[in-house]
Amino acid sequence: MKIQFRINAPLRTGDVIEVFKSSGINRPVEDHDRIELMLKNSNLIISAWDGIELIGIARSLTDYNYCCYLSDLAVKKEYQKTGIGKALIDHTQQTIGEQTMLLLLSAANAMEYYPKVGFETVDNAFTIKRKN
Numbered sequence: 001m002k003i004q005f006r007i008n009a010p011l012r013t014g015d016v017i018e019v020f021k022s023s024g025i026n027r028p029v030e031d032h033d034r035i036e037l038m039l040k041n042s043n044l045i046i047s048a049w050d051g052i053e054l055i056g057i058a059r060s061l062t063d064y065n066y067c068c069y070l071s072d073l074a075v076k077k078e079y080q081k082t083g084i085g086k087a088l089i090d091h092t093q094q095t096i097g098e099q100t101m102l103l104l105l106s107a108a109n110a111m112e113y114y115p116k117v118g119f120e121t122v123d124n125a126f127t128i129k130r131k132n
Contacts, residue, residue, distance in 0.1 A: 003084060004049045005091050011039060011047060015054040023056075023074035026107060044068065046091045048075070048084050055079045058088035060096075068096045070104040086117045 013036045020027045020035075028034050038059070039045065048056030056075040062068035070092060075084045093102055105127065106114055115121060 002050075003055070003087070005087060006047045006049065007091070007095055008045055009047050011045065011054065011057075013039060016057060019054055019057055019074050019076055020072075022076040022078070023080070024077065024109075025072065025074045027072065027074075038071075042071070044092065044095060046088050046095070048079075048088060050079070056084045056088055058092050060092055062096055062100065064096055065100060067101045067103065068092065070102055073104070085113075089117055 013032055016039060017029045017032065017035055020029050042059045042061055044060040044062050046058040047054060056079065057072060058070060059072040060068050060070045070089070073085055073088060075088070096102065104114070104119070
C-alpha cells in the first residue's frame with residue numbers, strides 16, 4: 001500500500017462524504033450542499049489517497065502563523081489503525097509550521113486517540129454549540 005498525501009488537492013464532495021460515512025465521524029453527510037460549503041470555506045485540506053481512491057482527510061482552518069483548527073480528521077474504516085490519521089496530522093503540522101498551534105474538538109469516542117498522537121488535553125476551552 002503506497003499512500004499519497006496531497007495539500008489542497010481538488011476533492012469531489014461525494015468522495016469526502018464516502019470517507020466521512022466509512023470513518024464513523026459524525027458529519028451532516030445527508031446534506032451534500034453543506035459538506036460542499038465546508039470544503040469550499042476551508043483553507044487547508046490534507047488528503048490521503050490509495051491510487052485514485054480518496055481514503056482520508058484532515059480539514060482545517062488556519063492563519064498559518066498562530067493557530068490552526070483541525071475540524072475534521074477522517075480515515076475510511078478499512079484503512080484505520082495503519083498510521084494514516086497520524087500522517088494526516090503530521091502533514092498538517094508540517095504545512096502550518098512550528099509557530100502555529102494545532103487545536104481540535106474531539107468526539108467522545110476519539111478522546112483516547114488524540115493523546116496517543118501528540119495532543120495535550122486542555123481544560124481552558126469554551127464552545128457555543130451550533131443550532132443544527
